[in-house]
Amino acid sequence: MSLKDSINLEKLPKHIAVIMDGNGRWAKQQGKNRIFGHKNGVNAVREVSEACAELGVKYLTLYAFSSENWNRPKLEVSALMELLVRTIGSETKTLMKNNIRLKTIGSIDTLPSRAQEQLNSVKEETKNNTRLTLTLALSYGGRAEIVDACKKIASQVKKGEISEQDITASTINRHLYDPEIPDPELMIRTSGEYRISNFLLWQSAYTEFYFTEEFWPDFNKESMYQAILAFQSRERRFGKTSEQIKSV
Numbered sequence: 220m221s222l223k224d225s226i227n228l229e230k231l232p233k234h235i236a237v238i239m240d241g242n243g244r245w246a247k248q249q250g251k252n253r254i255f256g257h258k259n260g261v262n263a264v265r266e267v268s269e270a271c272a273e274l275g276v277k278y279l280t281l282y283a284f285s286s287e288n289w290n291r292p293k294l295e296v297s298a299l300m301e302l303l304v305r306t307i308g309s310e311t312k313t314l315m316k317n318n319i320r321l322k323t324i325g326s327i328d329t330l331p332s333r334a335q336e337q338l339n340s341v342k343e344e345t346k347n348n349t350r351l352t353l354t355l356a357l358s359y360g361g362r363a364e365i366v367d368a369c370k371k372i373a374s375q376v377k378k379g380e381i382s383e384q385d386i387t388a389s390t391i392n393r394h395l396y397d398p399e400i401p402d403p404e405l406m407i408r409t410s411g412e413y414r415i416s417n418f419l420l421w422q423s424a425y426t427e428f429y430f431t432e433e434f435w436p437d438f439n440k441e442s443m444y445q446a447i448l449a450f451q452s453r454e455r456r457f458g459k460t461s462e463q464i465k466s467v
């Protein structure tokens with residue numbers, strides 16, 4: 220029996236975010252270079268996207284390249300960009316066939332122009348797909364996202380479009396990179412690391428975290444089912460007491 224059968228489809232997280240970690244260590248274990256690890260990481264991307272689409276999870280956000288990842292060796296950065304362009308190109312048909320919409324968050328304008336063009340064209344082509352929204356965080360940093368939101372709000376205040384007193388948490392929400400995407404209910408990090416690493420800082424205020432020792436290339440559908448089951452076994456209280464939650 221697959222773990223899938225134990226999942227309560229009525230209580231699925233609407234949005235799952237993933238910090239894909241451990242490609243390099245996975246490759247090293249096999250005596251291969253880091254890029255080999257990233258290439259195998261693409262299989263795990265496919266697995267989790269399929270698992271989410273099949274179950275009915277509406278949003279999946281993957282931390283594919285952080286703003287800090289630019290500091291990696293040049294060869295690794297260019298290999299990652301190349302892999303991104305190639306994967307997006309080869310997977311477009313599958314996205315269309317499975318009714319999956321592709322989105323991005325991050326400083327996309329800092330990516331190589333070929334990657335930008337490729338992403339723009341696939342985002343456009345898939346924009347009416349409704350089954351799952353797959354968002355790639357690319358050149359993304361959570362603090363930068365909040366700073367950018369503050370700048371946009373400050374400029375509106377300066378122009379007199381809104382007043383300082385009207386600024387609330389929803390004002391910030393509305394100025395994030397993609398305000399349409401709801402906050403993640405579940406965040407997964409692989410490879411035995413227990414950090415948020417500047418990912419979705421604002422959005423993860425009430426997110427449930429799930430950590431696994433598995434390296435990213437080994438993460439598969441069953442791993443995703445396990446994470447969802449762990450999520451479903453938890454009680455989400457949002458600051459209330461257990462009794463208050465049970466009485467609603």
Ligand code: FPP
Pocket residue numbers: 239240241242243244245253257258260261264281282283284285288302303306307355410435
């Ligand atoms: C983390 O492992 C992984 C990344 C920084 C890149 C993730 C990229 C992919 C899975 C491939 C491309 C993705 C798409 C969406 C097409 P690491 O290198 O930090 O591993 P380590 O901690 O073991 O060194």
